[in-house]
Amino acid sequence: MKKSLLDIPPGMKAYVSDITSVSAVLRRRLIDLGIMEGAEISIKRKLPFGGPLAVEANGQWIGIRRWEAGKIEVEV
């Protein structure tokens, strides 16, 4: 079964397997930061009221929206 970044508990490490369903501009930005197929990724914290997530990938921290994180597919 396919898993998205939202399906893994915060703190657990996973590997990005597919970002093709992420919107084009955001995908560009993710790739710019080296967050693409094969990159190690984990959720660091979730902001309240459905706010963004702080995510760590390749040793750097970024903030992205929750529903967009749901489009990043990962493998554990």
Add this chain to the structure above:
Amino acid sequence: MIQVALAGNPNTGKTSLFNNLTGSYEYVGNWAGVTVEKKVGTLKQVPGLLIDLPGIYSLNPVSRDEGVATQYLLSEKFSAILNIVDASQLERNLYLTVQLLEFEKPLLIGLNMIDVARNRGIQIDYEQLSALLGVPIQPIVARTGDGCSRLPLMLQQSSEQSAVLFRLDYGSILEQGINRLTELLPTHTNLPSKRWIALQFFEENPIVTDLLSGFVNREQLLDLRQETERLVQEKTGARSLHQYIRQVRGSFISDIVKRSVRVTKQATYTMTEQVDRIVTNKFLGIPVFLLFMFLVFQFTFDWAGTPLSDLLDAFFTGPLAGFFEQMLTLAGTSGFIEALILEGILPGVGGVLVFVPQIFILFLIISFIEDSGYMARVAMVMDRMMEGVGLNGKAFIPMIIGFGCNVPGIMAARTIEQPKERLITTLLTPLMSCSARLTVYSLFAGALFQTHQALVVLSLYVIGIVVALLLAHLFSTYLFKQESSIFLVELPPYRLPQWKTLLRSTWEKGKGFIKKAGTFIFGGSVVIWLLGYTGPSGLHVDINNSFLAAIGGLIAPWLTPLGFGTWQAGAALLTGFFAKEVVVTTMNILYAPSAAETLQGAVANVYTPLQAYSFMAFLLLYVPCFATLATIRKEAASARWTWFTVGYALFIAYLVALVIYQGGRLMGFE
């Protein structure tokens, strides 16, 4: 003379190095996207120019600031590139380096942040890395200047040599495609490296595609790309050509990183994680931000700013005025000159200068937010709310900068990716209460709201933000076709700002204010005083029969429903078009304080608190100053949107002030 361009990922220390090598004081801050314009400086050690550019991830721009950097690199003449690489993020940074190497310009790498890398246990074999890439590398710490002094000579050397040949093998299919494309290109042009062009074209870089269609039939080009993509997909199983190219570069990079870097311990971000636990906490995030804002105002007004500015005020109205009076009597000047100086220039300029303490404290705090790394967190905490009004959290960064001055705030909007969100942010940033407006609040709050100064002023800032958010919602729903908003913000590790840097950037922001006092406000004082001194019936008229009274009287009736329908208020607001501080100047000249009063005291006799509050709200929202309008004109590249800003601002200001005054009266205030 050499001419060197700085290129590198955002927030890697390019501007810090630029300042170090050129002795400038350009804008430095700990978030991605501080520099949004090209800046030119003269190198101190060798004859030559250094060009600071906005940060980029690749030569394929998304946002406008990236466009500025890419455009420069593609179309301007320079002798070498100084590529700043963040040693603590080596792999990611090297993607850009590879593309710059393919560009075939003389290149030198400044490997920055080696202090950070060292703390994280990242050991880099510089010589090995340099040998693998084929270019010289100089390890530096741009923040302190360590290792930087050797760079200028190295740059001079690099500029004199031709670029090293860098050739990454992209596999037979793509190499064939590259060859076929380069054969199509004319030989005698001043195009950059043909191989680079071909690769960027296959990566779908729109700038390069446009450039190419000037030489080659567009259809032929697209056919070639499609065919190559199909072959690559068949042979390698890659999803797209773009991804394939990225993959080849990626494996090249991870290979050289493996061979030149050793990680001796697990990275820890204890301080950053601890602080983030609080400032982006589920329950505390927004309260912490508001509390922080409140403390800012407490500090700016009650604790430090106002006591200091009272001292200044007492000095200006007491000893300084006395000193001028004596000097003028001694010099035997005419009554006219004496009045001009004592009743025009001194209260006009002095009345604004007394607020220097508040303004510098505000700038100090803004500089702290900028340099600590909190800025990106605010963007994150605010994103949920901003998403609700059709913007994203990053639009809050221009707004915070706008609290200092709207002009750099509007410029900062360049980093927002979606054009629609960028435009809305540009149009709404003027609603952020800038430091010039702070002088007016200080005047009124000091005179009329002595017990709750900080709270009153904070409420005005909140009005500005709330109105901006409501309008953002309105604009994004009705004015623009819906274009989904995106949000991604890099969260840099926190850095404790250095005192030196903080004071420096406070001064850089604040000196403009002092300069304005010496030029604009000085001139304004003279003109305003003259307009109040002269009238249709001649010189030295009663001020109520002056030209100024006539001009102010024209709009006074319109202001009556708002609670300040006097010609004085009208005249003051008119002069505020030039710069908001001039409102204070005008008021000080008009309500000429008698010798016993301080500058602020006089205002208290003329306004009730409700009228004053209504006036401040109007002043907050009405028409941006000239400098801001000129910036909007430039950034939005449209006269229509500039006029639109004037129009909506006047309308909203009138509405809000009307509600405040009439509502206040209904509730029994006067």
